[in-house]
Amino acid sequence: MSAAQPSSPDKEFPYWLAAAGAIAAGVAIYVGTSDLYAQVFSIVVRGIGITIFVTLVGFALASALGLGIALMALSGSRVLREISRFYVEIIRGVPIIVLLFWIAFAGVPAFVAGWNWLTGPLAQAGIVEPMMVRDISLLWRAVIALTIGYSAFISEVFRAGIQSVDPGQIEAAKALGLSRFQRFRLIVMPQALRTILPPLGNDFVAMVKDSSLVSVLGVADITQMGKVYAAGSFRFFETYSIVAYIYLLLTVSLSLALRGLEKRLRRGPTG
Numbered sequence: 001m002s003a004a005q006p007s008s009p010d011k012e013f014p015y016w017l018a019a020a021g022a023i024a025a026g027v028a029i030y031v032g033t034s035d036l037y038a039q040v041f042s043i044v045v046r047g048i049g050i051t052i053f054v055t056l057v058g059f060a061l062a063s064a065l066g067l068g069i070a071l072m073a074l075s076g077s078r079v080l081r082e083i084s085r086f087y088v089e090i091i092r093g094v095p096i097i098v099l100l101f102w103i104a105f106a107g108v109p110a111f112v113a114g115w116n117w118l119t120g121p122l123a124q125a126g127i128v129e130p131m132m133v134r135d136i137s138l139l140w141r142a143v144i145a146l147t148i149g150y151s152a153f154i155s156e157v158f159r160a161g162i163q164s165v166d167p168g169q170i171e172a173a174k175a176l177g178l179s180r181f182q183r184f185r186l187i188v189m190p191q192a193l194r195t196i197l198p199p200l201g202n203d204f205v206a207m208v209k210d211s212s213l214v215s216v217l218g219v220a221d222i223t224q225m226g227k228v229y230a231a232g233s234f235r236f237f238e239t240y241s242i243v244a245y246i247y248l249l250l251t252v253s254l255s256l257a258l259r260g261l262e263k264r265l266r267r268g269p270t271g
Contacts, residue, residue: 031245045222046220047225054139054219055211066151069087069088100141100149100214108133160195160199205258209247
């Protein structure tokens with residue numbers, strides 16, 4: 001008699017999810033019935049809009065920039081390949097929080113100074129107004145820093161996904177007379193997406209968590225709202241418990257949604 005085969009992980013009952021859901025429901029009930037926790041939640045949740053904005057805009061820009069860097073890395077030009085490798089290795093070697101400070105307090109002022117130097121004659125003629133450092137808000141400085149920081153990692157995800165496509169299919173598309181853009185849109189990207197999506201989803205969830213770093217610039221996200229409330233009330237345990245709870249709700253929900261999307265892609269359109 002043959003031994004029983006282990007069940008597929010996809011078919012196993014998610015006990016961890018049931019436990020997490022029960023805990024989340026219990027915390028929600030407690031928050032709803034406790035005046036103190038309800039007050040903390042009502043304050044901290046005001047920053048969720050900024051957290052979502054920073055994550056969505058930063059990830060969209062990082063994905064676009066990362067795709068461009070990946071295409072440079074796969075181009076036939078040695079110069080473009082070297083520029084791409086230089087960018088990826090340098091940016092990946094800098095911690096996100098250091099990059100955040102550098103962009104906010106060094107990069108942006110340097111950019112403004114360079115812009116004003118280039119547009120100096122136009123400013124003297126009254127055609128344009130000189131730019132001020134304060135014209136670029138701390139929120140957008142944070143978005144720019146996350147965009148640059150994550151684009152290096154995302155570019156490697158795109159590069160690996162594109163290289164996973166069978167070169168024979170690309171050659172066949174060439175033989176059919178498809179242009180470079182048509183080959184990329186119709187042949188390469190649909191197949192590469194299945195390889196790209198899991199690590200890209202992980203980077204998206206990671207950006208949700210790393211968006212909390214914008215609080216060091218005073219941007220009013222979830223973490224900053226918690227810091228301000230805790231500093232004024234000295235309710236550190238209650239405040240940061242609620243902050244952690246909100247982030248867990250966001251990240252676990254996103255992880256489950258992305259996992260469901262991966263399963264649909266693996267099954268294909270006919271399921």
